[in-house]
Amino acid sequence: GESVGLHLPTLSVQEGDNSIINCAYSNSASDYFIWYKQESGKGPQFIIDIRSNMDKRQGQRVTVLLNKTVKHLSLQIAATQPGDSAVYFCAENRKEYGNKLVFGAGTILRVKS
Amino acid sequence: NAGVTQTPKFRVLKTGQSMTLLCAQxxxxxxxxxxxxDPGMGLRLIHYSVGEGTTAKGEVPDGYNVSRLKKQNFLLGLESAAPSQTSVYFCASSYISGKSSYNEQFFGPGTRLTVL
Known part of the structure; x- marks a missing residue:
């Protein structure tokens, strides 16, 4: 899950296994959510998004699940590869601040070969 | 397309110096x-702009100013740098959504700023 502070939660998985990264969001009025991947020394990169009128959305090797009842998002990565190692952020869209994205602190994903 | 670019990539300032970060899309x-x-934290919004000639404050605007004189450029200024402004700065851009919120933001590579 997400946490705030200096120590990010870390998920270590074996190459080829599936990964699940969790995120709790704060605002029940948020209607759009994005997962970003950030590799060391780079800017965040869009992975997948989901609108609040959906429960699930699939991309290539990734699936996002949205549970509005408990304000929870998850990102599932199938057949995790070494190139998936990065920090993953969820973000919720809020209409104030010009459709502001509010980011979680991030989860570190480490893939072991 | 280059996407979102930022200059400079790195900068070291002394307390009290000023500088401008440039973002282009x-x-x-x-x-x-x-x-x-900042380390161990998600991104925090400093300022934003919804169009050429308009700017607005985000979550942490103090100590920063911005300008959007051209649609493709967004400048971030530090008038008198402080050590607390040591951070990595990211610029992002997005297109206007339709009726519903749809705000995929595209990020630049970042500027690493150290204030001594």
């Missing part, structure tokens, strides 16, 4: 944003 996006990212 070639995607014709209306919205542009400046964030800062």
């Amino acid at each position: 070639d995607m014709n996006h209306e919205y542009m944003y400046w964030y800062r990212q």
Whole structure:
């Protein structure tokens, strides 16, 4: 899950296994959510998004699940590869601040070969 | 397309110095944003712009100013740098959504700023 502070939660998985990264969001009025991947020394990169009128959305090797009842998002990565190692952020869209994205602190994903 | 570019990539300042970070995007996006990212934290919004000639404050605007004189450029200024402004700064841009919120933001590579 997400946490705030200096120590990010870390998920270590074996190459080829599936990964699940969790995120709790704060605002029940948020209607759009994005997962970003950030590799060391780079800017965040869009992975997948989901609108609040959906429960699930699939991309290539990734699936996002949205549970509005408990304000929870998850990102599932199938057949995790070494190139998936990065920090993953969820973000919720809020209409104030010009459709502001509010980011979680991030989860570190480490893939072991 | 280059996407979102930022200059400089790295900078070291002394306390009290000023500088301007430049962000440019070639995607014709209306919205542009400046964030800062500190260790172990997500991105925090400093200022944003919903169009040429308009700017507004985000979560952590103090100590920063911005200008959007051209649609493709968004400048972030530090008038008198402080050690607390040591951070990595990211610029992002997005297009205007339709009726519903749809705000995929495209990020630049970041500027690493150290204030001594």
